[in-house]
Amino acid sequence: xxxxxxxxxxFVSTCLYSTIINVPGDQPTIQQGIEAATNTDTVLxxxxxxxxxxxxxxxAITVASNFLINGDESHIANTIINGSQPINPDYxxxxxxASNEDTxxxxxxxxxxxxxxxxxxxxxxxxxxxxxxxxPKVISNIVTNNSADYTGGIVIVYDCSPVxxxxxxxxxTATIDVGGVTLWxxxxxxxxxxxxxxxxxxxxxxxxLISESSPTLVSNxxxxxxxxxxxxxxxxxxxxxxxxxxxxxxxxxxxETESAGLGVYAGSGTSTxxxxxxxxxxxxxxxxxxxxxxxxxxxxxxNCTISDNHxxxxxxxxxxxxxxxxxxxxxxxxNNSPQEICIYSGSVTATYSDxxxxxxxxxxxxxxxLFAGTGEDPYSLLEDSPCIDAGIPDTTGLNLPEFDLAGNPxxxxxxxxxxxxxxxxxxxxxxAAPTSGPAPLDVQFTDLSIGNPSSWQWDFDxxxxxxxxxxxxxxxxxxxGTYSVSLSIDDGINQSTEVKTDYITVxxxxxxxxxxxxxxxxxxxxxxxxxxxxxxxxxxxxxxxxELAIYNLKGQKVKQLVCDQVLAGQHSVxxxxxxxxxxxxxxGIYFYKLKTDNFEKTxxxxxxx
Numbered sequence: 001x002x003x004x005x006x007x008x009x010x011f012v013s014t015c016l017y018s019t020i021i022n023v024p025g026d027q028p029t030i031q032q033g034i035e036a037a038t039n040t041d042t043v044l045x046x047x048x049x050x051x052x053x054x055x056x057x058x059x060a061i062t063v064a065s066n067f068l069i070n071g072d073e074s075h076i077a078n079t080i081i082n083g084s085q086p087i088n089p090d091y092x093x094x095x096x097x098a099s100n101e102d103t104x105x106x107x108x109x110x111x112x113x114x115x116x117x118x119x120x121x122x123x124x125x126x127x128x129x130x131x132x133x134x135x136p137k138v139i140s141n142i143v144t145n146n147s148a149d150y151t152g153g154i155v156i157v158y159d160c161s162p163v164x165x166x167x168x169x170x171x172x173t174a175t176i177d178v179g180g181v182t183l184w185x186x187x188x189x190x191x192x193x194x195x196x197x198x199x200x201x202x203x204x205x206x207x208x209l210i211s212e213s214s215p216t217l218v219s220n221x222x223x224x225x226x227x228x229x230x231x232x233x234x235x236x237x238x239x240x241x242x243x244x245x246x247x248x249x250x251x252x253x254x255x256e257t258e259s260a261g262l263g264v265y266a267g268s269g270t271s272t273x274x275x276x277x278x279x280x281x282x283x284x285x286x287x288x289x290x291x292x293x294x295x296x297x298x299x300x301x302x303n304c305t306i307s308d309n310h311x312x313x314x315x316x317x318x319x320x321x322x323x324x325x326x327x328x329x330x331x332x333x334x335n336n337s338p339q340e341i342c343i344y345s346g347s348v349t350a351t352y353s354d355x356x357x358x359x360x361x362x363x364x365x366x367x368x369x370l371f372a373g374t375g376e377d378p379y380s381l382l383e384d385s386p387c388i389d390a391g392i393p394d395t396t397g398l399n400l401p402e403f404d405l406a407g408n409p410x411x412x413x414x415x416x417x418x419x420x421x422x423x424x425x426x427x428x429x430x431x432a433a434p435t436s437g438p439a440p441l442d443v444q445f446t447d448l449s450i451g452n453p454s455s456w457q458w459d460f461d462x463x464x465x466x467x468x469x470x471x472x473x474x475x476x477x478x479x480x481g482t483y484s485v486s487l488s489i490d491d492g493i494n495q496s497t498e499v500k501t502d503y504i505t506v507x508x509x510x511x512x513x514x515x516x517x518x519x520x521x522x523x524x525x526x527x528x529x530x531x532x533x534x535x536x537x538x539x540x541x542x543x544x545x546x547e548l549a550i551y552n553l554k555g556q557k558v559k560q561l562v563c564d565q566v567l568a569g570q571h572s573v574x575x576x577x578x579x580x581x582x583x584x585x586x587x588g589i590y591f592y593k594l595k596t597d598n599f600e601k602t603x604x605x606x607x608x609x
Contacts, residue, residue, distance in 0.1 A: 058099035067109030083115035092116035117148030126155035177204030259293035266297035289319035315342035387418035414587030426451035453489035
């Protein structure tokens, strides 16, 4: 929905001050539409296949399919520019930006296919898109089944800063070098949300090449690319480049020789590559460097997970040669083969990282990280992972992003976690007071949800109708009855719902007295998460022996709060975060259990220091 709204706003703002040229309604071809357009115009292309090779010829215009109007992604697949029939075979790129276009030149919503590239002195470049000394916006396109000598998919070269958003660049081939995307010679592009997959180069980088450039890559997936008879399956960074890779996934790429996942070669330069919140897994090298290959280069690797990579010779996880320098902070290296780290020449400095087999350095551990193993994020952490709250205590100098790889808040708990994922609990919970009494009953509801919800939906009688969007609403029950209550929370990424069945009891008012029913119940603690203390509320329906105790994740009793005969009624107990010996316990998840002769209930709390 967010994407659709942005597209609609972009379309409306564009059309307010421009002319829409319809293809084929107003002009028979896309290129003729471009030639007829003036700056700020939109060339709107109907679904169909267009055998063309288009050039923006310095026009500050938007060329779009009907995807621009309604966000329907079927228009992307159904509006095809096929570049297999160029007028001049030396100009076979499907789309060309070569006249100093800037970000006011936009192409969006197409499938670009069967281009063969544009002839430069050394061969044909850019089968899908050629961007030479230009900085356009390329948004939500499929660039597929193109071929060239150099860069089958998209080539971006020479002093430019284009923007690539939410494109799929797949199944492109290069007879020589770079199957997917090239960023070369002072190309400071911004790439976000793109999928670069299944691209092939016969003798060079399969997925993405960064050369003499400093782009920013955010939340891209580079997967299943291959270098057939050479190195660099996924991403290859070379020759004095200083890119930032943030929240990217580099997985299942292959290389015949070295550097299957991410390779860095600085040459004679002293630049530094920064990789944060990235996941590198399942890459396979025919020689050295399955996950990360570093040759005469500097790289900072912060909060990354490198796992399940393989090299036939050395360095399944990390391979370093010729004075390469790797600075690993808050990382996880696990289950790489034949070893996690191999150094021929250079250094690896690791701190606050989980490295299988161990590694010297402050805060490092050698324990199974306990990955989830299933779901959309199989390398996220289970609740008893030793990597939780085990990262560097002071993160002020790391400039860490706000969110982890899954989009959850980056620091949740006492301190940052190791790896690309922050362990994040998102559970709807609430309590009410009172929960019983005569009509009309005025009830105050208190949100006790764990996590950071940004929206709340309350249904006070569980009839499917939302009664309140407040965090801590008040509700008056006018009629007698027993009511179930539902709370649904959302943080923009996660959703959770809690339904408490028969939670509110509203009694008829007797002519003689008000009837108030007591019941035995354990309520949510407040606040939760807490530091340094929290209040636990419970009620007892009759005088009886009661036990209330705190337990840790291993089921060990931490603190006995109550073990005595308790009178019927409402009760509150404060836990100050200390154990039976009077010592403060560590941050983490704890359970509190209320037990009587005929009642037992357990709830969860989080101590965050």
